[in-house]
Amino acid sequence: MATGTHEYDDDPRNADILISVNGELFPREKAVVSVFDSGFILGDGVWEGLRVIGGGVAFLDAHLDRLYEGAKSIDMDIGLSREGLASRIFDCLDANAMSDGVHVRLMVTRGLKKTPYQDPRVTIGPATVVIIPEYKTASEDIRRRGLNLFTVHIRRTAPDMQDQKLNSHSKLNCILACIQATKAGADEALMLDPDGAVATCNSTHFFIVRDGEVWTSDGLYCLGGITRANVLRVCRDNGVPAREKRFSLVDVYGADEAFVTGTFAGLTAVHQVDGRLIGTPPGDGERTGPVTRRLAGLYKELARRESVRPA
Template identity: 65%
Template sequence: MGKGTHSYAADARNDSVIIDVNGEHFARPDAKVSVFDSGFMLGDGVWEGLRVHEGRIAFLSRHLERLYRGAKAIAMDIGISQEQMIDRLYAVLGANGMDGDGVHIRLMVTRGIRSTPYQDPRVVISTATIVIIPEWKDPVPETATNMLNLFTVHVRRGYPDVQDPKLNSHSKLNCITACIQATQAGADEALMLDPHGFVATCNSTHFFIVKNGEVWTSSGDYCLDGITRGMVIEIARDAGIPVFERNFSLIDVYGANEAFTTGTFAGLAPVGAVDGREIGTERGPMVERLQKLYLERLHSDVSGA
């Protein structure tokens, strides 16, 4: 059912959800890709997580810009335009009758089918594989107020010359390893440091602290350019809240007034403890204010206001 910021209630409708594979619609049991697909074989591809609000996909242009930018960076041709991708997204939503709230979409693009198990892209013999999985999935209401417990793991966010953390690739083994370590420590999610020992991000969300009325997040050098992360920075600045992208250490975290995570699925979620150090026992005023501002921006985006 997911844990922490990804906790959700199971929905029986997902057993018969319709999935788009390369522009064709399949019932969930029939939606398949080849064992020679680049994503399955090598984690070679990029993806996006999308939320549907009021029948519209929130911040869609920003998500697609990141998707196509990532594909270009790894020399992968998605094969269809952004406008065609939008048509596919809304077509599969329509096929599922998903015209309201409570829907999450995983949009995945891989380099395509390989002729043999080998990493060289020159053995790819098909166009890109595009899969769109929409599900009835809403974060549990308590996510907005429940205090998350984070654990700092030994797994670091790496240098960009190894695998650039800004790339939203299918290769997520470092984040999975971090998640496993945090889970075994009894935490909801992992807090990950950069190669220099500064706070970078969580394994599946971004991390912020509040100190003396200021909002801090990492420099961004060693984390994904998160859509919700960027949106929170924007709305804070628009509201006159001092917000800084900077290096800071665990000492700053342990002494913070408030802390929170951001992500597409759950928006903003408060953090109560990190490594056993208590940050707070209930959602703080800054987190509550930013949650309200984020929901207002979300509504504005999907309504076209």
């Protein structure tokens, strides 16, 4: 089944992985949480996706910054120091003898509830911390053919509704956007902000290239993406003009190139938006334009340099 930027080839090693649930390791089929867990009942929690490269985690500090900031914003105590949580991640990786080609889902919920109700005061236990490491690499076929995006009617909400900077377990608006794009035959949804300007995709961040200049949204209506920020950093460090700004679908349809970013796949070219072909493919079957290709390589180098394992 095609899943857009998150498409991957099944790896048989994943059948035998050990998953960390509150510090205990369980085989895949026995890794469970209670039906009274806040995450199951209400989607009450925050999470991160991490990429393991060369024995370290890429941009670990930035991911932990975002996780702890999200926890603070929902008034949730993770119950572990940053150092303690990082140690737990690497304990899980070590138990699985994993050092490369791994994607980790780190999830923290408010914990067990006395009864199924939203009020945090009926929580009766510490936070639930789950770490799922899997051997996953992005599909080469998707990278070569590029993505097909569809602009959906589901909008990104304003900060006074549900702030999109919060990486919460509550992702229903993104799920609805994903469903609409899938029904339209696309790989992923392109989402607009409340005023109709381009915001982001349902599970990745969106960029366009016009006349050698890289544009992405102003960031108010999207998650504070780690990969997004590092692509902008790579642009600055390598003399590529880049702007965070508001722009419309007209700007997208007339772009020379487009791409999306995310921890799982890095940079992935966009070939089509709403039936409009983006730019002119190089002609060798490769649909990644020159600017996107260059940035993808620079980002990959940066991620490898900044994959760390705390001492």
